Amino acid sequence: MCLGAVVVSSSECRYAPPGALSVAELVAATGAHLAAGSNEGAWSLCTDSREMSDQMIFVALVGDLHDGHRFVEQVLSDFKCGALVQRGRLGSDFVLPEALGGPLLEVEDTLVAFGEAAGAFLRRQRPPVAAITGSVGKTTTRAMLGAILECEGPGLQTDGNFNNRIGLPLTLLRLEPEHQWAVVELGMSEPGEILALAQIAKPQVRVITEVVAAHLEFFPSVEAIADAKGELFAEAIAGDVLVFPMDNPLARRFPKPPGTRSLPFSLCPDSDAPVRALHIEPLGREGSRVRMALAAEEVEVHIRLVGAHQVHNALAAAAAAVGMGVGPATIREGLESVNVPGRRMRISERGGVTIVDDAYNANPASMAAAFRALSDLETEGRRAAAVGDMLELGSTGSQLHAEVGELAAHLGIDLLVGVGPLMEHAVRAARAAGIEAEVANDSRAAGELLGAWLSPGDLVLLKGSRGMRMESAIEFLPGDEGN
Structure with missing residues (x-):
């Protein structure tokens, strides 16, 4: 248990x-x-x-x-x-x-x-530490790895957004003598930040979940983001385990210090990655069933989270667990029991309408993943998406938001509601591609618009950057929310 x-x-x-x-x-x-x-x-x-x-x-x-x-x-x-x-x-x-x-x-x-004081306290306690960063998926991967390790004993995880130079020390200073492990998230908004956090935590297992377009307001390119994420590996010492997505060509930019052990993961069954998906069976609202290779062994796991991108996160967590010496049966048990915090692909029902609440945060990659998950879910009704601005994209923001509208049309979403000035580009692109799309001033207005449009049997996705608070739209939908 x-x-x-x-x-x-x-x-x-x-x-x-x-x-x-x-x-x-x-x-x-x-x-x-x-x-x-x-x-x-x-x-x-x-x-x-x-x-x-x-x-x-x-x-x-x-x-x-x-x-x-x-x-x-x-x-x-x-x-x-x-x-x-x-x-x-x-x-x-x-x-x-x-x-x-x-x-x-x-x-x-x-x-x-x-940070130095928290690092000293951590090294007095001396639990094995895994640190996770990435443009997307770090919180879900952290929750998955934590669920796996919980099957072997108590430990400590990052809470909420305590993943910066204040939050990480606050997390580490909660270590108790009975804790057998620690799993921490590392966030960033500028170059050098991941390196500073890694110097505090000095993790034995270092995980980069993915590198995609995010924080482009603070970085000149996706390559620069990859280099900043790669700081997690820069000062790894002999024996440390480096977990990264083999399918992403940007992973080649990550440092691989001498004596470290690379443990990449992949969604491709023909990949050379030691941790990879051998077969994926989509199960709609029940998630996915995955047969995965774990180094020299195989295991079949039911991932009870909606969306193909959750398989990617599960592989990252499984690779980290392998690096921490956990066996296949425990990895399966943990992945099948995980509860992901926050508003991450949370499914509920209100007035006969199925709500996919993924309003915790958004960037282009996570928005696309959520749209594909919405498209893959079976329904006898229609599909709608109410989406808020994706922030911190700098000069690329207009084009990346327009691509959201194009993707909505390509996937056959019936209604796109855009909240925020940047999402106006998505609405225009969606209309040009031939689907119904509307602009709402805020999440409340989006909820009122959806309330008038939706009928029992329909599906609706809510997503946007944290500052857009797209979950507020739920209270303006008809009926009572229930699971």
Whole structure:
């Protein structure tokens, strides 16, 4: 039976994880200078002054809009606590409390030091670590790998979007002594970010799920995205396992340091990849049945997630599991029991209409995958898609959105509803290709439009970048939502 992994509840203190380090450990990890206070005791770290309490060290992070140093004097006065600050940033008007309850540590960069402290805590615990990045599929792959590993014992997974230089340390500082593994996601918005995260986690298994057009607002090309994702492999050491999609020619750009073990995966049965799909049987709303090669063995798995792209994610997770020494039976058990978080191809019914809620996020590749899944689902009614802007595509955005409309028409979708200025290009392209398409001002207007158009037996897909909140359209559809 699969056991439970630790995933942070939204009701818990998300920015005050329990992991504690001694002052000596913090100094050794970060090069901090003890400017005031005691060097005794063990201290947990907190990045949000609203979650502070005694026996914590407040990490004064500096962002574009906020500076944690504004709160240092207050937290030191309110609690028996310490603070981690940037050298010279407290200012001349800072007053140190007379009865300082904890250490005041000075570093050059609190963000860097926070990551270094979390890395030191991780290496004290020493569980095997898998890190996952990619343009698409990283959260689903993480959930799949976590479900596999849960079958062998408890562990820790990334929660929500805690996949950046603040979220990763917060995740690692939740490690408990009983955790037998950790699976973390690594996200990025600029070159160098994946490398910095990999230096914190130092994973033994490194997974790149896929590289496609995403974040083009911040990168000049898809090749540049591949190079940035490839940073995960750059400092891998002998014995580390590198998991990547063999079917993508961009994978050739990834570094393969000496002594590492490459474990690519593929959807092609004739591929040389040690982990590959040998046969895929689509099962509509029940997902897919897949016979996959796992190095020298084979296993048949029922992937209970809608869409052919979920097979790709399952192969990535299976390859990572092989790299962590997990056997075929456990891989099958985990993949068949996985629950994917968030609004990812979640199917429900409302007023006789089947809703495919994939509103968590979107880029051109994931949008195309969702459209194909919608097209493959059997129905006696019609198919509609309400889609919001795909953000962060830069100068390519207009053309990539127009291609969404063209694909909708090619796949025979009956109605396309576009939300946002970029999706107007999709609507125009869809109309030019001969299908019905409408522009809606927001997700609420899209829901009202769909409510008037849909009938029992129809299918509707909801998808868009997170900022478009396309799931809000559901409440304006007729009837009550149910599974």
